[in-house]
Amino acid sequence: MKFTDAKAQFIQAWGSLGAQWGINRTMAQIHALLLIAPNALSADEIMEELNISRGNTNMNVRELINWGIVDKVLVPGERKEYFSAEKDIWKVGTAIARERKKRELDPILKVLNALQSVEGDQKDKHVKAFRDAISNINRFAQQTDATLNAFIKAEENWFYSTLLKVFK
Amino acid sequence: MKFTDAKAQFIQAWGSLGAQWGINRTMAQIHALLLIAPNALSADEIMEELNISRGNTNMNVRELINWGIVDKVLVPGERKEYFSAEKDIWKVGTAIARERKKRELDPILKVLNALQSVEGDQKDKHVKAFRDAISNINRFAQQTDATLNAFIKAEENWFYSTLLKVFK
DNA sequence: ACTTTCTTTCAAATTCTTTTGAAAGTTCGG
DNA sequence: CCGAACTTTCAAAAGAATTTGAAAGAAAGT
Numbered sequence: 001m002k003f004t005d006a007k008a009q010f011i012q013a014w015g016s017l018g019a020q021w022g023i024n025r026t027m028a029q030i031h032a033l034l035l036i037a038p039n040a041l042s043a044d045e046i047m048e049e050l051n052i053s054r055g056n057t058n059m060n061v062r063e064l065i066n067w068g069i070v071d072k073v074l075v076p077g078e079r080k081e082y083f084s085a086e087k088d089i090w091k092v093g094t095a096i097a098r099e100r101k102k103r104e105l106d107p108i109l110k111v112l113n114a115l116q117s118v119e120g121d122q123k124d125k126h127v128k129a130f131r132d133a134i135s136n137i138n139r140f141a142q143q144t145d146a147t148l149n150a151f152i153k154a155e156e157n158w159f160y161s162t163l164l165k166v167f168k
Numbered sequence: 169m170k171f172t173d174a175k176a177q178f179i180q181a182w183g184s185l186g187a188q189w190g191i192n193r194t195m196a197q198i199h200a201l202l203l204i205a206p207n208a209l210s211a212d213e214i215m216e217e218l219n220i221s222r223g224n225t226n227m228n229v230r231e232l233i234n235w236g237i238v239d240k241v242l243v244p245g246e247r248k249e250y251f252s253a254e255k256d257i258w259k260v261g262t263a264i265a266r267e268r269k270k271r272e273l274d275p276i277l278k279v280l281n282a283l284q285s286v287e288g289d290q291k292d293k294h295v296k297a298f299r300d301a302i303s304n305i306n307r308f309a310q311q312t313d314a315t316l317n318a319f320i321k322a323e324e325n326w327f328y329s330t331l332l333k334v335f336k
Numbered sequence: 337a338c339t340t341t342c343t344t345t346c347a348a349a350t351t352c353t354t355t356t357g358a359a360a361g362t363t364c365g366g
Numbered sequence: 367c368c369g370a371a372c373t374t375t376c377a378a379a380a381g382a383a384t385t386t387g388a389a390a391g392a393a394a395g396t
Contacts, residue, residue, distance in 0.1 A: 001282065001287060009282075013275070017276050019190075093312075111177060114177075126205075140258065
């Protein structure tokens, strides 16, 4: 396979993966482009490569930065801003996990908690079924929360520990 | 909190959770409704409760059945079909994991594999960066695949083992 | 303070997804 | 085989999300 084709195919695949994850396609494509770039790219280069508008580029790069998986790189003596992606894919994984947990799991945990205090006539089978369902889901959600936290934490620790090795 | 409000809030929360997961809002809401229902509901009851059209109901119920988290229930002597959700939330979790893995991870694994055979002048830094990125991502994806398989399998085994207990 | 270069914003346009509802299809009892 | 009761399909409409591009904003050199 030719390099150019391979690159296009990767960007496209990463884009659809993102789309299925509720990450917008363009954001994922920019991320893909930066992941395989040997050096940081400017907004113009990104626009050019992906055929997207300046506004779109700006918006999605900013979001990638918010997620903590892309950094702004300032080249001394240059006016332009350059962008580069975190290359350690494990860090990318945990960053995404952290971000999605914050946006998805945390809110539902809050709701589930509130819902446990539903007023209840235990004789009403609707109320009983509701309570049972909520308490099961709540248990599951707590479990998932704990697992994700462990994953995120483990990664931070791993990073910390390798960092230590570098300096000692 | 009143039961009616709690119910509405749960359905709405489950719906947004679904939406962020690339599962359509209505599908998630139907699922929520069935999760807390003390007994199986007909298409008409679902339409009524959620204020959605017949076509929409049919489509999304069918999809929930495809995912293996809702079953068609036939009441003897009744013409209508009734639907009920899998109540064991762990089983729901693994069903979703299985489904999403099939639709998301598996395709990208295929692509990544193909991309490893990119033609390459090792002196070209673009090619080198591409190869490095792909091989790291591939390693990560394989790992994730293995972890998910373990999760799905563990659940199947757990199910199998409790099933055995019932019959012995 | 002015000009140039670059970045950000946001309303309007476009594109993609979902929903509707009426028509076609299916199933079953008689 | 017919009609009633129900389910499925799908083209068109509505709605949601994304993208554009032009205008406004910032920063930096002169």
